[in-house]
Amino acid sequence: MSVSPAPAGFPRRRLLAGTAGLALLLAGCTSGDPGQTAQETAAQDRLARQVAVQEAVVAAYDAAVAADPAFGGTIADLTGQAQEQLARLRAAAPGATPSSSAPPAAPAGDDLRAWLR
Incomplete structure (x- = not known):
């Protein structure tokens, strides 16, 4: 039994290897820091959300x-x-961007303490 030579052109294995390499390259470009773990990314996301919440707290005090x-x-x-x-x-989340939401409007009258709670 004789083995037929590989057809001329672009071998399938090379195509698959190139596609996999391209996918890894693209995934690395979108993740920010390639050495970053999922746990670190989740921690940064939580920190960025905390920045947004604290901005809302400061805006509420300013409105009051x-x-x-x-x-x-x-x-x-x-x-x-x-x-x-x-x-x-x-300072802990240098990549966090300031929230673009409008500051809250404080109610008129004596209800400011309750509103801040």
């Missing part, structure tokens, strides 16, 4: 202070703590 400056004096410590926490989160 703008609605009633006298009330703002009573929550100055909390406002400062929220801003400091936001700065620390942003």
